Amino acid sequence: MNELITQTPRPGLAKTALLCLPMALLTFMMLSGGGGLPQSPPGMFALAVTYLGFNALFFLMLRTGITDRYRAVIFVTFSVAFVISFISHLIEARGTMALTSETMLAGGTPFCHMVIPMILIPLAFTKTVIFPGTIIGGFASISSMLVLWLGVSLAVGRGFCGWFCFFGGLEDGFSRIFKKPVIRNINLKWRWLPFGILGLVVVTAALTLSPTYCEWLCPFKAVTEFNAVTSTLVLVQTIIFVSLFIGLVIVLPLLTKRRTQCAAFCPFGAFQSLTNKLNVFEIRIDPASCTKCQRCIQACPVLSIDQKSLETGKPLFTCLKCGKCVDVCPNKAIRFHVKGTPLTHEPEIMRRLFLYPAFLILATMAGGNIQDAIVRIISFITTGSFIK
Numbered sequence: 001m002n003e004l005i006t007q008t009p010r011p012g013l014a015k016t017a018l019l020c021l022p023m024a025l026l027t028f029m030m031l032s033g034g035g036g037l038p039q040s041p042p043g044m045f046a047l048a049v050t051y052l053g054f055n056a057l058f059f060l061m062l063r064t065g066i067t068d069r070y071r072a073v074i075f076v077t078f079s080v081a082f083v084i085s086f087i088s089h090l091i092e093a094r095g096t097m098a099l100t101s102e103t104m105l106a107g108g109t110p111f112c113h114m115v116i117p118m119i120l121i122p123l124a125f126t127k128t129v130i131f132p133g134t135i136i137g138g139f140a141s142i143s144s145m146l147v148l149w150l151g152v153s154l155a156v157g158r159g160f161c162g163w164f165c166f167f168g169g170l171e172d173g174f175s176r177i178f179k180k181p182v183i184r185n186i187n188l189k190w191r192w193l194p195f196g197i198l199g200l201v202v203v204t205a206a207l208t209l210s211p212t213y214c215e216w217l218c219p220f221k222a223v224t225e226f227n228a229v230t231s232t233l234v235l236v237q238t239i240i241f242v243s244l245f246i247g248l249v250i251v252l253p254l255l256t257k258r259r260t261q262c263a264a265f266c267p268f269g270a271f272q273s274l275t276n277k278l279n280v281f282e283i284r285i286d287p288a289s290c291t292k293c294q295r296c297i298q299a300c301p302v303l304s305i306d307q308k309s310l311e312t313g314k315p316l317f318t319c320l321k322c323g324k325c326v327d328v329c330p331n332k333a334i335r336f337h338v339k340g341t342p343l344t345h346e347p348e349i350m351r352r353l354f355l356y357p358a359f360l361i362l363a364t365m366a367g368g369n370i371q372d373a374i375v376r377i378i379s380f381i382t383t384g385s386f387i388k
């Protein structure tokens with residue numbers, strides 16, 4: 001974790017508590033699901049831990065002026081909880097993580113946001129969703145994921161990848177394990193590879209009317225679901241996705257302290273970068289305050305800041321809005337910013353304006369998974385099984 005050197009004036013305890021009040025009320029509504037409090041003791045315990053944890057971290061974000069450290073605690077926890085919860089659900093529903101053709105034909109494949117760039121062209125031209133999932137119902141139905149993606153993209157653009165992607169949190173976690181990077185210098189040209197992969201999967205998906213990225217390249221099948229190995233072709237696909245998971249999600253993040261899958265591979269991340277143009281929040285650098293110390297360049301997990309950014313005052317449009325560069329800058333030269341306002345205008349207020357929607361969406365998306373994972377961990381401790 002990078003050390004923070006900041007001169008941001010801290011709000012007092014009473015002011016911070018007041019600023020946290022709306023979040024305390026909204027997160028309670030979101031976490032309790034509007035359906036009343038859980039009845040079982042593990043359920044009540046999980047709700048209490050999640051609610052208090054989220055609000056303590058939001059309080060710390062506002063009180064300290066630090067964003068990334070507290071974001072990462074929830075983001076990484078969310079990813080681990082998602083894996084526990086998702087696999088347990090699959091095993092409850094099907095008895096296995098393996099996907100069979102019967103399950104696909106029955107529309108029983110949970111939908112994930114990674115598929116979105118591939119379905120849009122076939123949807124426009126053939127009025128068909130080229131994914132064998134459920135349109136309505138299910139714990140990740142196509143319709144709910146599309147609505148969620150659209151809302152989040154309008155609110156925070158590629159902040160989706162920095163705050164809500166349950167896959168990105170795995171790399172984020174691995175990238176924080178070593179104190180210093182073993183591999184320091186990465187060729188910045190790798191930043192363009194995701195756009196090439198995006199073009200490839202969009203074209204091949206449109207031509208074959210099948211989600212080619214899911215079938216051939218998605219590393220996260222290793223922790224969600226995968227085709228049952230019944231042929232040489234599926235064996236090759238399995239070797240590819242397992243290798244990508246080990247290389248891009250575990251080993252390279254450990255060695256580089258970067259989110260290598262997000263920075264140099266993920267086509268959804270490339271697609272989501274384009275939505276950074278649509279929303280009002282951005283990260284800006286004040287060249288007049290910058291001493292070119294390059295800490296931000298070294299810290300950025302997706303290589304979005306380079307020498308040119310320090311001159312122009314803008315990171316690349318691939319920025320995740322994670323706040324890490326804002327936290328590490330010793331001169332407060334980097335800020336969250338609302339487009340159309342002066343760069344000098346109350347940077348802490350700009351940061352808070354971003355934090356409210358970002359944190360609320362994070363709590364909404366992560367809350368259910370974290371509570372479910374806590375209940376399952378209690379079940380594992382008391383009964384020896386994650387299955388309820």
Ligand code: SF4
Binds near residue numbers: 304
């Ligand atoms: S530019 Fe800053 S906010 Fe954007 S991804 Fe890099 S470290 Fe995070």
Ligand code: SF4
Binds near residue numbers: 293294310330334
């Ligand atoms: S923006 Fe801040 S962290 Fe980045 S080079 Fe300038 S002074 Fe250093």
